[in-house]
Amino acid sequence: MSATTTDAPASVDESRPTNTGPTPGKPRKSRNPSARQMTWNAWLFLLVPGVLFVVFMALPIVIALVLSLTDYAIVGDFEWLGIQNYLDIAVDPFFWIALRNTAYYTVLYVPAGLVVALGTALLLNRRHRAVRLFRTLFYIPVVASTVATATIWFWMLNPQNGLLNVALSWFGIDGPAWLYESQWAMIAIVMMSVWAGFGANMIIFLGGLQGVPGELYEAARLDGANAWQQFRYVTLPSLTRTTFLVSTLLIIGAFQVFDQAYVLTKGGPGNSTVTMVYYIYNKGFGALEMGYASALSFVLFLIILVFSLLNAKLNNRKGV
Incomplete structure (x- = not known):
């Protein structure tokens, strides 16, 4: 009986590469077929606000800058003046009146806005059902x-x-003619x-307090700190960044x-409420x-930037 023979296993060619991965030197295809589409969508979303910014912000600023170097008056031709308009501003007496009035308004408005907004935020920074109602009322x-x-x-x-003068009369005080006297018109x-504006700053301070x-x-x-010491040494230092934001917005x-002086006093009496924007208008x-x-x-713009x-x-310097 002849011996049974078994077939030998097929020889393996060791020189043939067995790696099934990507061939070196060829770019690997992206696993996410929509990556390019996502990139185009991102640029599309950026394009819309970019176009709006150019059309409604950048382009008008450039046009205004060019017009500031001319004597453009809407009707008729205009002449190139260079920096003559800026030289005329330096000797314009009404410009300095408007700047003085605006500075006076700023000195009164910014501290008052900070104090009222922060004080109201401190009163409403508590858990109570009526707090939400008052927040809404103050924001209206x-x-x-x-x-x-x-x-x-x-x-x-x-x-x-007027309600204000009637309230003053209860204490025996004769209220002034607020909108008709130069020394009181700007205060009014x-x-x-x-x-009208403390509600928005109150919300910002509430976020900081919380x-x-x-x-x-x-x-x-x-x-052993009392309420005032807690406010001075805990609350105020913690609100430094918030105060900086609110004060910058107020400045x-x-x-x-513009609109307050335009509606209430028309710049009077005696140009006492003519502000910079009102003068520009x-x-x-x-x-x-x-x-x-x-x-x-x-x-x-330069004045606002400097301040x-x-x-x-x-x-x-305070560590903001």
Whole structure:
């Protein structure tokens, strides 16, 4: 009987590569076939706000800068003046009156806005059912139109039967003619502006207050700190960044004040409430001196920039 033989296993060619991965030197295909589509979608989403920014922000700024170097007056031809408009601003007496009035408004408005907004936020920084209602009520003037707000304050500041003067008469004080006396008109505008805008800053301060760790107050109480000491050594240092934000917003808003003076006093009495923006409006749409008004706008921009940087520098020294 012949011996049974078995077939030998097929020999393996060791020179043949057995790796099934991608061949070196060839680009590896993306595992996510929609990556390119996602990239195009991202650029599309960026394109829309980019176009809006160019059309409604960058392009008007460039046009205004060019107009500020001309005597453009809407009608007729315009002449290239170079920096003559800016030289005229330096010797314009009404510009300095408007700048002085705006600075006076800023000095009154910014501290008052900070104190009222922070004080209201401290009162509403508690857990109570009525707190939400008061937050909503205090925020309503922010979204109300300036004309409606000015109508309310025009009645409240009436020298004969206005609510404010009636309240002062209860204490034997004869209230002034708020909107008709030069020394009181700007103060009346400041009161209206603070009342109309403190709700937004109150919300910002509330966010800052709710971010203060409760352990800090507990440690302060254990050390025997009273309410004022807790506010001074815990609350205020914790709100440094929030205060910087609110103060910067108030400074920018103060230098841009216009509608309050336009609706309440029309710049009077005796030009005591003519602000920078009000003067720019009169030059641009009243006298049709668009070139000069554009130059005034850039001067106002530089003033706001300088004061914002000064505010940032002062807060940086405090550790913001």
